[in-house]
Amino acid sequence: MKIAVLGLSFKPNTDDVRESPALVIIPLLQEHGAEIAAHDPVAMDTARLHLENVMWCQDPYEAAQDADALVIVTEWNEFRGLDLERLGDVMKSKRLVDLRNIYKPREMQTHGFHYVSIGRPEVKSFSPAQQTQAKKA
Numbered sequence: 001m002k003i004a005v006l007g008l009s010f011k012p013n014t015d016d017v018r019e020s021p022a023l024v025i026i027p028l029l030q031e032h033g034a035e036i037a038a039h040d041p042v043a044m045d046t047a048r049l050h051l052e053n054v055m056w057c058q059d060p061y062e063a064a065q066d067a068d069a070l071v072i073v074t075e076w077n078e079f080r081g082l083d084l085e086r087l088g089d090v091m092k093s094k095r096l097v098d099l100r101n102i103y104k105p106r107e108m109q110t111h112g113f114h115y116v117s118i119g120r121p122e123v124k125s126f127s128p129a130q131q132t133q134a135k136k137a
Contacts, residue, residue: 001033001034001035001068001069002034002035002036002037002066002067002068002092003029003034003035003036003037003067003068003069003070003071004036004037004038004039004057004060004063004064004067004069004070004071004091005022005025005026005029005036005037005038005039005063005070005071005073006038006039006040006060006063006070006071006072006073006074006076006079007022007040007072007073007074007075007076007079007100008020008022008038008040008043008044008046008047008051008073008074009022009040009042009043009046009047009074010074011074012074012075012076012077013042013076014042014043015042015043015045015046016043016046017043017046017047017050020043020047020073020074021073021099022038022047022051022073022074023047023050023051025071025073026038026051026054027051030053035055036051036053036054036055037054037055037057037062037063037064037065037067038051038054038055038056038057038063039056039057039058039059039060039062039063040074040076041076041078044056060078060079060082060087061086061087061090064087064090064091065090065091066090066091066092067090067091067092067093068091068092068093068095069093069095069096069097070087070091070095070096070097071096071097071099072096072097072098072099072100072102073099073100074100075100075102079102080102080103084107084108084111084113085111088111088112088113093114094111094112094113094114094125095113095114095115095116095125096108096113096114096115096116097116097117098115098116098117098118099117099118100118101117101118101119101120103115103117105117105120105121105123108123109123109125112125113125
């Protein structure tokens with residue numbers, strides 16, 4: 001199973017990974033057999049010192065290529081503006097875990113994602129027919 005991880009620093013606009021949730025999440029996913037593809041706009045060089053067996057990707061779409069799921073760990077502005085249509089097209093499965101609640105559940109539902117965020121109801125993905133109806137609404 002391939003998991004894309006976006007955001008390695010403990011907060012946006014820094015390369016500081018001290019106390020970053022990614023340093024805990026990635027090894028746990030790997031222990032359960034996940035292959036990790038990661039991207040961070042600034043902190044990848046620093047994160048390489050702390051993480052092993054990670055595919056380091058130049059952009060979010062490269063990380064998401066053929067991913068079974070994508071996890072947003074740090075709320076970089078670059079991640080707020082992702083092209084969700086393109087993102088869904090490159091992923092193997094449209095599953096997104098948003099640990100920073102940067103997307104609106106309705107928006108993710110409209111784009112056909114299975115969307116899990118913090119403190120909000122889970123959004124199940126739509127079938128193609130349901131997606132067409134949602135876009136008309």
